[in-house]
Amino acid sequence: AQKVTQAQTEISVVEKEDVTLDCVYETRDTTYYLFWYKQPPSGELVFLIRRNSFDEQNEISGRYSWNFQKSTSSFNFTITASQVVDSAVYFCALSELGYQLIWGAGTKLIIKP
Template sequence: AQTVTQSQPEMSVQEAETVTLSCTYDTSENNYYLFWYKQPPSRQMILVIRQEAYKQQNATENRFSVNFQKAAKSFSLKISDSQLGDTAMYFCAFMKINYQLIWGAGTKLIIKP
């Protein structure tokens, strides 16, 4: 069965610093998708970034980028120039072949002023 592991329950950094959130997953599938979602205190679930497993190039969205290591089954999220509004729970998610999302436990990220 597929699993997603986020080993950092909580992290905090100063505003403007760079932070990397780790995620590893386990699957026997070759084609799949990986996502990072953000859940601020308001409890919405907001898509941050998406990576297709067949693409070697790491996805980037403005200040957010991923380091996708397929062989190592690792999918970390880097946030550059962190802002106060980045404070949230961050969830790594794996999309199974039947297209349901399997979620990690989340990392609570606190950006300090």
């Protein structure tokens, strides 16, 4: 069965610290997608990144970076030099054909000034 685990319920750091959000997934398929979404206090769901199972290259986008490791079934998200505006709930999700998204429970990130 598919499953996504975000073990960190809440993380609190001081601004400018680096922070890593963990995501571990389970699937029996060889073809799948992994996603990260951000949900700021305003409530909308913002797409951050999509990774397919055949592409294990790490990705960097500004202060955001993602580390995908199939060997450990992990897709971790790092924010470098965190800012108060990064405060949000972050969700990791898995889908096998892009249709049914299996969601993690989310990690609430609090960045203190």
